[in-house]
Amino acid sequence: MKKYQKMLLGLVVVASIATGCKKNKEELNEEELITTVQLKFTETGTTNVSTFTFRDIDGDGGNAPTAFDNIVLAPGKTYDMAIELKDESKTPAVDITDEVKEEGDEHQFYFVVSAANVTISNLNNDANGLPLGTTARWVTGDASTGTVKVVLKHKPGGIKAAGDPITKGETDIELNFNIRVQ
């Protein structure tokens, strides 16, 4: 019995040393905040650029977004669209687009058009050849109004696969832009 008592005492002492005040110095880094989404449209064959922005500097909650533009495009045109993501809560602002591209195998943009005469295609691919969508081609038809929902999904742990529905993964961005083709 004595032996067991000593063993138990030892165990408890070891446990207390192992757990006692183990306060790791962790890097104190604010998490990335996506405050700003910019859709940059370049009319093909020209250098005409128009940019539409969503901006919520203080992130979720707090103050309301300061910018949520309507997308206005000309009818019967083809545009190369590129998305830029920024964290403008920091100075200088941090560009997050590159991180999404680098980890493209865990991210995917979706574009859901309703009512407007717009066709979105040619999404760029990630390293595995699956759609990423940081760039895409937008083709407009006749004058119309409607919405385009821009959704960024996070799919960690290798779950991204071909033909994923929009419901898969965790939503990082979901913005329902009003669009006018005029």
Added chain:
Amino acid sequence: MVTKTNSQIQRPKKAWRGIAKTALLLLAGMLWQLVAMAQCILSIAGTVTDEDTKQPLSAATITIIETGEKGVTDAEGRFLLKGICPGNYTVKVTHNQCRPVQMHVHVQKDVQLSFVMPHTVNELQEVTVVAAANTKSGAIGAELKGKEMDATRGQSLAEALQRLSGVTMLQTGTNIAKPVIHGLHSNRVLMLNNGIRQEGQQWGSEHAPEIDPFIANRLTVIKGASTLRYGADAIGGVVLVEPKLLRYQPGIGGEISTGFFSNNRQAFMSGMIEGNAKKHPAFSWRVQGTFKRGGNARTPNYWLANSGMQEMNFSTAAGWKKPNKGLELFYSQFNTKLGIFSGAHIGNVTDLMNIINNGQPPAYVTDAPFTYNIDRPNQQIQHHLAKAKAFVKTGTNSRLNAIVSYQYNWRREYDIKRFSSSSNAPQLDISLQTVGADVVWDHYAGKQIRGSVGVQSSYQLNSYSQRFFIPNYQAINAGVFAIEKYSHKQFAAELGVRYDVRSIFDINRNNGRTYYDRNYGSLSANGGASYHLNDWLTAAINLSTAWRAPQVNELYSDGLHHGSARIEKGNPNLNPERANSVMLSLNVQRKNWQAEVVWYHKQINDFIFLRPTFPPQLTIRGAFPTFLYDQTNARISGVDFSSQYAFNSHIAWQLKASFVRAFDKKANDWIIQMPADRFENALTYQFADGKRWKDPFIKLQWQWVLEQTRVPATGDIEVTLPNGSKQMASDYAAPPAAYHLLGMEAGITQTIGKKPVKWLLTGSNLLNTVYRDYMNAFRYYADEMGINIAFKVQVPIGK
């Protein structure tokens, strides 16, 4: 011997015969005595303590009714009766200020008994030890100890407490659970860990109490604000986590408790060792530690990805006690890492509606295999408690107690990283430090009146880094109270008053934004009375008015709760809430039937709650419903019922039921998130004791939880139905259906090397029923745990 010598001298011839005769007689006598001694050399020793103060009772008389032998306890509450023959006895303990207590004892070897005396002067009655615990003079509550407590080993504090009627559980997944008393929880339930008010981060429903239930041998719940000793803000109730008193008899002893749960393959081991040296009888010590580790839990159909947990706790205690003064030091540390089910990590309302309308988590979540690894998201919590308690006797029956304590609570929450290159730092990092000092004087005035007066104070410092949830702040709490109890014959009454102040200052966000200071102060009072209508029926009433100052989260929180897909906003203009309540209880103590029914009714003015507002707030992830802390007048009433009926010495039937009705008087509607009605039945079969085993039993349990139908019909949350149509509702999903669960327990105490080793087999959700519980925040995402079989052993060590 003298006779022998004489006969030798006087009658030498007959002497031999005489000598032989005498010797024979002597021998026979000695033999007879030896045999008799072999039988009647046993002892009954033990202690007598006051049920309320937990202090030893001196001058209590211990009588063995069958033999008439008597003993009296010393200043330390100890007694010793020697020369007891083996057999069955009835031991009766009397004290001039207590109701007598009786116990049946089977003596085969030296016996240690501990008596807990209920403090009410009364006429002679036969009251069993267990039953007597239920009738405190004013406070109404319930206790978990002994066999019931053993059956909960390895489970969390909230899981253990929900065995008591009127206590339910608020869960966030399988790992995070906190007790709910009469529908109230978090800041409205006060937890006392070894006499110290637990200052963890009680503001979130996803913040479980940072307490190792293994430090306790008894859990007590005091319902409502029926005691003011611990604070005025316990509108829901008080939970006392009480370790047993330090060892006073010389020697070293302890216990190892270990077990395994089949569902999440959780193993636990807890050890306790304590001692007292013969050379220094005033000095006692104890060391205790617990280790727990479990992997992913399993619903009947799939593993809950990332739902593992681990826990490592220890505590040490040392006491020095003289009849007139004493000192006790205590330190404990609690460490846990809790996995958060990854299927509950969602980005926005669309994700949430997708999962709810789908009915099950997506396949890539349910396909996850079993693992012990805990990935993000998870919580890591550390809690330290250091305490020093001293007392001096200020008279025969009164003493002055002083307690100082320090607590450090460190909570880190790790979300899924947005990019693998993102920092490994937690998204939420809050630490809360609390220093407390109490002085309490327990006293007697004559035979009939006793009470406590005291001062309690604390200082708090909260600081955060990373994501904003609640601001940094400092707070000072102070309270004075006086509680007096009067008892005379069948009647006992209690009256208490308390005044508290709370001041929150230096409130700021790390970005420099500061907030207004807040100061509150108010009076609380309670009065209770109990009356023994006859020798088996007791009625009690308790009236109280108590208040609670708004907490920092209710005043100043501002942020997105991902798991519940909503934005919570504090309201700096909140007033304290005031609860006026009445409780009635009726207690039956018959030989084969024990029952208690408690009815309560609370009017809570300025009841603080989260009110959904419309329209929802736009964020980069879409629109989120915003919940604002608001106040209303609430009415909460209900009934707790528990009963045990013994058909014979083998079969007993237990029934527990609890009902809560919570109504918002301003909105004229039900209050959301209240526990549904529930019934628990248990049938126990107690087998006869054997030569080497004791107390074998088997128990079948059946729990029936109804669907919560008392929820607001409409609300400000826009819900997308599976067919795509939209509807305004008070919640994202309707309350889940009613469910039935079957459980069992079987146990036996085996004597191995003179030590009682307790074996226990328990099973919950035996039919592997698929169900969801309304009080689990993750009911949106996944089913509850399936069948879970546990095997547990408790081995005493030393002596």
